[in-house]
Amino acid sequence: MIYQIAKYMEKMVARHLAHKDMIAFAAQDDKPVYSGNPDLLNTISELLPGSGAVALLSASPLFPFAELLLKRAPLQHDLIVPLDTETRTFLHDIPLLRKSGFNPPESDEIAHLLGKRKGIIVEGAGIITTGNFTVEQAYANWSSIYHATFVKYLGDILLEGFILPEEKNLFEKFRIDNLLFSRQQKKTDFRKGELSGKETVVEEMVMTGKWTVESGLVDSFFGNISYFDGKRIFISETAASLDELEGCIDIIPLDNSSTAGITASSELAAHRGIYETCNVRAILHGHPGFSVIMSILCEERENCDIDDCWKDCRRERKINGIPVIAGETGAGGLAETLPRAIAEAGSAIVYGHGVFTAGRRDFGEAFWKLKDIEDSCMKEYFRRFDEKYTARGKT
Numbered sequence: 001m002i003y004q005i006a007k008y009m010e011k012m013v014a015r016h017l018a019h020k021d022m023i024a025f026a027a028q029d030d031k032p033v034y035s036g037n038p039d040l041l042n043t044i045s046e047l048l049p050g051s052g053a054v055a056l057l058s059a060s061p062l063f064p065f066a067e068l069l070l071k072r073a074p075l076q077h078d079l080i081v082p083l084d085t086e087t088r089t090f091l092h093d094i095p096l097l098r099k100s101g102f103n104p105p106e107s108d109e110i111a112h113l114l115g116k117r118k119g120i121i122v123e124g125a126g127i128i129t130t131g132n133f134t135v136e137q138a139y140a141n142w143s144s145i146y147h148a149t150f151v152k153y154l155g156d157i158l159l160e161g162f163i164l165p166e167e168k169n170l171f172e173k174f175r176i177d178n179l180l181f182s183r184q185q186k187k188t189d190f191r192k193g194e195l196s197g198k199e200t201v202v203e204e205m206v207m208t209g210k211w212t213v214e215s216g217l218v219d220s221f222f223g224n225i226s227y228f229d230g231k232r233i234f235i236s237e238t239a240a241s242l243d244e245l246e247g248c249i250d251i252i253p254l255d256n257s258s259t260a261g262i263t264a265s266s267e268l269a270a271h272r273g274i275y276e277t278c279n280v281r282a283i284l285h286g287h288p289g290f291s292v293i294m295s296i297l298c299e300e301r302e303n304c305d306i307d308d309c310w311k312d313c314r315r316e317r318k319i320n321g322i323p324v325i326a327g328e329t330g331a332g333g334l335a336e337t338l339p340r341a342i343a344e345a346g347s348a349i350v351y352g353h354g355v356f357t358a359g360r361r362d363f364g365e366a367f368w369k370l371k372d373i374e375d376s377c378m379k380e381y382f383r384r385f386d387e388k389y390t391a392r393g394k395t
Contacts, residue, residue, distance in 0.1 A: 001029040001135065008057075008139040009036070015216065016181055017146055018059040022126070027055040027135055040125060046107045051114065053130040057138040060126030063174045065149040070096045070121050072156065072163050080121075082152035083296050085329065085353040086144040086222060086287075094145055095120040119145045136241075143219040150289045155296060158385055175382065181216060182375060190364030194229075194281055198251070201227050201234050206245045208284065208363040209236070213243035217370050218286035223354070224265040226283045227363075228254075228275040235264045235271060242286075269335035274358060277339045280346075282359035284366040288374035290381050294319050295349045320376045324349045347373060 005025040012018045024036030026044040034041050037058075044056040060067075069080055073096060081093045095113045097105045097120055104124055113120045118141040119129035127145050131138030162168050188211045195201045205225055212218055212225075223242045226235035233252045240248035250264040254275070265271070271283050298304075298317070317324040323341045325348050327333030338356060341348035347357045347369050355373050359365035 001027050001033050002035070004135040005033065005035045005055075008135060011139070012059065012142075014214070015219070016062055016177075017143070018062055018126075023057075023059040025055060025057055025135065025138070027131075028053075043104075043107060043110065043122075043125060044128065047111050047114070050111060051130060053114075053132050053138075055131035055135040055138040056114075056128065057131070057135075057142050058122075058125055058128045059142060061146055061149075063170070063177075064126070065153040066121040066127050066145070067123065068164065068167060068170070069149055069153050069156070070098065070123055080149075080152065082148040083155075083352050084148050084151045084287075084292055085350075087148045088352070089329070090141075090144055091118060091148060093117070094148065097122045099123045121145070121149070140219075140221045143221065147219060147222075147287065147289065147292075151292050151296070154289070154381070155293050158293075158297065158381065158388070161389055178378070182378065188364075188367065190367065191362055192364065194361045195227060196229070198234075201229060202249055204363055205234060205236070205249055208367060209242040209245045211367065212284065212286055212370070213241075215371060217288045217374060218242055218354070223284075223286045224267050224271075225285065225363075226265070226271045228281050233268075233271060233275060235268055237263045238265050240265075266329060267334070270329075270338045270356075273335050273339040274342050274356075278343045278358060279360065280342070280358040281361050282363045282366045283356060284359075284363065284370055285354060285356045286370050286374075287354035288370070288377070290377040291319075291349050291355050291374050292352060294377045294380060295324050295351050295353070319349060320373075320380060321345070322347050322349055322355075322373055324351060326351045329353065349373065349377075 005027060009020065009023050012023055013020045022037055024040035024044060026041060026048045027033045028048060032048060034045055040058040044058045048056055073080060079093045079095045095117055097109060097113060105122055110122060110128065114130050119127055122128055127142055129138050129141035191204055195204055205227060209225055212223060221239060221241055224236045226233055231254060233254065235250055235252065236245055237248045237250055252264060267285060274280065274283055323345055325337045325341050327337040334350065338348055342358050349355050355370055357366040357369035
C-alpha cells in the first residue's frame with residue numbers, strides 16, 4: 001500500500017498535475033496508512049474510517065482550474081457539469097463545496113457528497129476523490145476530474161473572458177508553463193516499418209503507451225492502442241493504464257475465433273472497423289486537453305436544435321484540417337463514423353473525447369500525428385484567445 005501511494009504521487013508530480021507538497025493519501029491496509037501534506041491529511045484521515053473506501057486522495061492541482069471554476073460559479077450552483085467524455089461517462093457531474101465564511105467545509109459535508117460521487121471540488125483543498133477498492137482508483141478519479149476541469153475552465157475563459165481579479169496572472173503563468181512542458185520531448189525511438197512477431201508488437205505497444213502518457217497526450221487510464229499484423233489485432237485491455245500495458249494487451253483474431261475480445265478496450269469495434277476499411281497497421285487514441293476543448297467549441301451551437309452534440313452531430317467540421325466527428329463510444333456510432341474519418345485524413349478528433357491517429361506501418365507516425373494535432377489545437381486556442389481578448393491578436 002505504501003508503495004502504491006508513492007507510485008501515484010510520483011505520477012502526479014511527473015505529469016505536472018500537482019506539486020509533491022500539495023498531495024495527500026489516506027488508505028486502509030491492515031492498518032490506516034497516511035502520506036503527504038499534513039493539512040490535507042487532517043481532513044481525509046477523519047473521513048477514511050466511515051467512508052467505506054480503501055483510499056482517499058486530496059490534492060491541489062498545480063494550476064487551480066478546479067478552485068477557479070468554483071469561484072466563477074454562481075453561489076446558488078453547487079455543482080458543475082463539464083462536457084467531456086470522462087464526466088459524461090464516469091463522473092456525471094462534479095459537486096462544489098464552498099467555505100462558510102472563513103470556516104472550511106465540515107467533514108460530514110464532504111463525506112455526504114463523496115458518498116454520492118467519485119470526487120468533489122472543495123474550496124481551499126482542491127480535489128478530493130475516493131478509491132472504493134484500490135489506491136489506483138482514487139488516482140484515476142482525481143485524474144478524471146482534473147481533465148474535466150482543465151477542459152471546462154479553459155473553454156469558459158475563451159467564451160467568457162476573465163471574471164476574477166487573480167485570473168489573468170494565473171492564466172499567463174499557465175500559458176508559459178504549458179508551452180515549456182509541451183516542448184519537453186523525451187527520446188522516442190520508434191521501430192520503423194511493419195512490426196513482426198508477438199514479442200516485438202507487444203514491446204512496441206508498451207513503450208508507445210508510456211511515451212504517450214509522459215508526453216501529456218493522455219492520462220494513464222483513458223486512452224487505448226492497437227496493432228494489426230494482417231491476421232490479429234493486438235489491443236490494450238479495457239481500463240488498462242496506457243503507461244503500464246505489460247500483461248494488459250489482448251490478441252484477437254480478425255475472424256472472431258477467440259473470446260479474447262471480452263476484456264479488450266471498449267473501442268475495439270472502432271479499431272476493427274478502421275483496420276477493415278483502411279490500409280493502416282497502428283492506431284493510437286489519447287485525450288489531449290486542447291484537442292478536446294477545440295472539439296467542444298462550436299460556433300453553430302446557439303442556432304442548432306441538436307441536444308446531444310457528442311452523439312448526434314452530423315455537421316462536417318474540421319480543426320486545422322482534421323475532421324471532428326460525433327458518435328457514441330464503444331460499439332455505438334463511433335464505430336461507424338471513425339473509420340470513414342480515418343480513411344479520409346488518417347486522424348480524427350472525436351467531440352469531447354479525444355484524438356484517434358493511425359500509422360500505415362508503425363507507431364511512430366501515429367504518435368507524431370497525435371502530438372502535432374494537440375500542438376496545433378493549443379496554438380489555435382491561444383490564437384482565438386488573443387484575437388478576442390488581447391492586443392496580441394491585433395498586431
